[in-house]
Amino acid sequence: MVFMYSNHLASKGFEVTICFDCQNMLKKYHLPTFARKIGSQILVRHRPNWFDLDSRVEKHCIFGINEATMPDSDHVVATWVGSARPVAALSAAKGIKHYFIQGYETWGTSAGEVEDTYRLGMSNIVVSDWLADIVERASGTEPHKVKNPIDGDVFYPTGEERRDHAVAVLYHPGEHKGFSDALAALKLARERVPDLEVNIFGGPMRPDWLPEWCHYTCNASQDQLRSIYSRSSVFLCATINEGFALTCPEAMFCGCALVSTDFQGVHEYADAECALLSPVHDPESLSINLVRLLLDPSEARRIATLGNKRAREECSLPRALSAMEREFAHR
Incomplete structure (x- = not known):
């Protein structure tokens, strides 16, 4: 969804940058930090390899979300529960803060901690009715609902034998x-x-x-x-x-x-x-x-x-x- 919306906004004249937080990437290989950073930068440069990301969308490999790593912008979006608090803590120079909530992300995080992120003062965007109910109940504010779409030009019957x-x-x-x-x-x-x-x-x-x-x-x-x-x-x-x-x-x-x-x-x-x-x-x-x-x-x-x-x-x-x-x- 993040890639699809990025493509669309870029096509409409928005300047879009996706920041990939790579601080945990390649850790299982026990490489020195400098080697992990180089490897992560190479991977980000060549990915995603399964999605046709618009060349106008910039990609940044960052290690942690903070004032030094994030570019100044008009808007900044947290895309999962782990990024919510760091994004909310950014200064106004990093842009108006939004929180794209695609699930009730209680795997690895308690329900209380997840719901706390809905109260961080960002513009909450949810992808479904049931998430909208949870977020509004937790935050006291009605979120913006943008139900996940499917691109009919990508997903359609090919005509091959079913x-x-x-x-x-x-x-x-x-x-x-x-x-x-x-x-x-x-x-x-x-x-x-x-x-x-x-x-x-x-x-x-x-x-x-x-x-x-x-x-x-x-x-x-x-x-x-x-x-x-x-x-x-x-x-x-x-x-x-x-x-x-x-x-x-x-x-x-x-x-x-x-x-x-x-x-x-x-x-x-x-x-x-x-x-x-x-x-x-x-x-x-x-x-x-x-x-x-x-x-x-x-x-x-x-x-x-x-x-x-x-x-x-x-x-x-x-x-x-x-x-x-x-x-x-x-x-």
């Missing part, structure tokens, strides 16, 4: 993403659907423990993602706690039927009418819903059609871009 027994899944090591539950559901489903095709994609290298019957794409490009979604009948999501889960509506835009846990963020673009929802931490229920659609292609297509319509209504790109422009239009 396989009735194929399912797409995101791998993410974060416990809140619930991948262990997704894998358990897939193993159960495979007992009923022996020719199950599992198309997994993720940022990390393929985990050693992933079963050999799972196809895996590391750092999938947008073209690869579109293809994975378009040849899969179902997208499976086992998220436990997430503000939105962008891959779900991406897959719905590409024609997948959604089988998901009933986490809060999913209701931003789906309900029981256009998706099959299961309780959180219930792999057996997930597998039952998954098998139901895999063995009934006409029902999968019906759910996919309803889901596609709903996702396109709720995740409007023009609406979100206009709202973000308004957020940064005033100095």
Whole structure:
């Protein structure tokens, strides 16, 4: 989302700089500090390699968020809970302060500490209705809501053959993403659907423990993602706690039927009418819903059609871009 909005604002004449805080980058290699800094600068210069970032968007490799590392600007945006306090502490020379809240980031941080960041006096921007409720209750101020959009020029059915027994899944090591539950559901489903095709994609290298019957794409490009979604009948999501889960509506835009846990963020673009929802931490229920659609292609297509319509209504790109422009239009 940060990259997408940066591209749009740059196209509208805004001068945009993304500051990558690299103070923890490459630490696992136990390199000297100067070597880590050089390596981090090289990585930032050549990344992201999975997203077409506009060349007009500047990238800065910084080590810590403070007066010395951050450029003077009209606006400055904290993009996750760990950056909220350092950004809020910056002087007025660094710009009007905004806080882009994409989830209730309680993984690794207590709920009280997370909610404290909503009261730092920044302009809070949230991506969903349920986050808006939490932020307003914690801060006493109504946040600006800019629901996450999906770019229909990037995510659409490619026309390649959609396989009735194929399912797409995101791998993410974060416990809140619930991948262990997704894998358990897939193993159960495979007992009923022996020719199950599992198309997994993720940022990390393929985990050693992933079963050999799972196809895996590391750092999938947008073209690869579109293809994975378009040849899969179902997208499976086992998220436990997430503000939105962008891959779900991406897959719905590409024609997948959604089988998901009933986490809060999913209701931003789906309900029981256009998706099959299961309780959180219930792999057996997930597998039952998954098998139901895999063995009934006409029902999968019906759910996919309803889901596609709903996702396109709720995740409007023009609406979100206009709202973000308004957020940064005033100095």
